[in-house]
Amino acid sequence: AAGVIQSPRHLIKEKRETATLKCYPIPRHDTVYWYQQGPGQDPQFLISFYEKMQSDKGSIPDRFSAQQFSDYHSELNMSSLELGDSALYFCASSLGTTSNTGELFFGEGSRLTVL
Amino acid sequence: GNSVTQMEGPVTLSEEAFLTINCTYTATGYPSLFWYVQYPGEGLQLLLKATKADDKGSNKGFEATYRKETTSFHLEKGSVQVSDSAVYFCALVRNTGNQFYFGTGTSLTVIP
Numbered sequence: 244a245a246g247v248i249q250s251p252r253h254l255i256k257e258k259r260e261t262a263t264l265k266c267y268p269i270p271r272h273d274t275v276y277w278y279q280q281g282p283g284q285d286p287q288f289l290i291s292f293y294e295k296m297q298s299d300k301g302s303i304p305d306r307f308s309a310q311q312f313s314d315y316h317s318e319l320n321m322s323s324l325e326l327g328d329s330a331l332y333f334c335a336s337s338l339g340t341t342s343n344t345g346e347l348f349f350g351e352g353s354r355l356t357v358l
Numbered sequence: 359g360n361s362v363t364q365m366e367g368p369v370t371l372s373e374e375a376f377l378t379i380n381c382t383y384t385a386t387g388y389p390s391l392f393w394y395v396q397y398p399g400e401g402l403q404l405l406l407k408a409t410k411a412d413d414k415g416s417n418k419g420f421e422a423t424y425r426k427e428t429t430s431f432h433l434e435k436g437s438v439q440v441s442d443s444a445v446y447f448c449a450l451v452r453n454t455g456n457q458f459y460f461g462t463g464t465s466l467t468v469i470p
Binding site: 247276283284285286291299301333335346347348349350351 | 392394399400401402403404407447457458459460461462463
């Protein structure tokens with residue numbers, strides 16, 4: 244079965260550069276979530292989109308922005324990168340909001356390293 | 359507020375030992391509760407879930423019961439295997455929102 248696809252899987256950037264992560268949800272899933280997981284930490288919710296509109300916002304820095312496109316894929320744009328942005332970024336998708344379905348399907352993550 | 363507190367690791371067990379990973383939660387309303395598992399280098403995978411009080415989630419020999427009176431959702435397995443070595447995350451989602459709240463994760467290592 245098709246899963247959540249994230250790209251790139253690994254990304255190395257330098258401080259103050261920009262990075263874009265992409266997420267392709269499971270077909271027919273209309274909700275996308277972004278999470279940031281630092282080394283040895285739990286995933287922290289950044290932002291979510293439902294039907295191409297922002298549905299919830301967590302601890303996403305102002306330097307980051309995201310959107311969901313008409314084909315439901317999502318992109319997370321990160322600017323003015325800092326060393327502390329080095330983390331594993333997970334995308335997850337669901338059909339409808341989790342209050343209805345109660346389950347997220349996660350991608351394998353994009354590992355960002357900022358030097 | 360909403361939060362999840364789970365037992366700190368790492369936990370090391372011998373194969374066929376009994377496993378318990380404690381999880382308690384604080385939430386407004388009536389959340390759904392989950393256990394996710396993360397194998398090395400992979401994303402989180404749903405292990406089991408329970409959507410209302412007294413529900414028992416089970417999968418692959420793992421079980422957890424939604425206890426509203428103690429606000430707990432402890433994960434148990436009667437006989438662990440080496441292949442169960444992973445990080446386990448307890449999580450909740452409120453019934454009025456779509457934001458998951460994760461615990462800090464418990465690393466389990468099972469040795470032969």
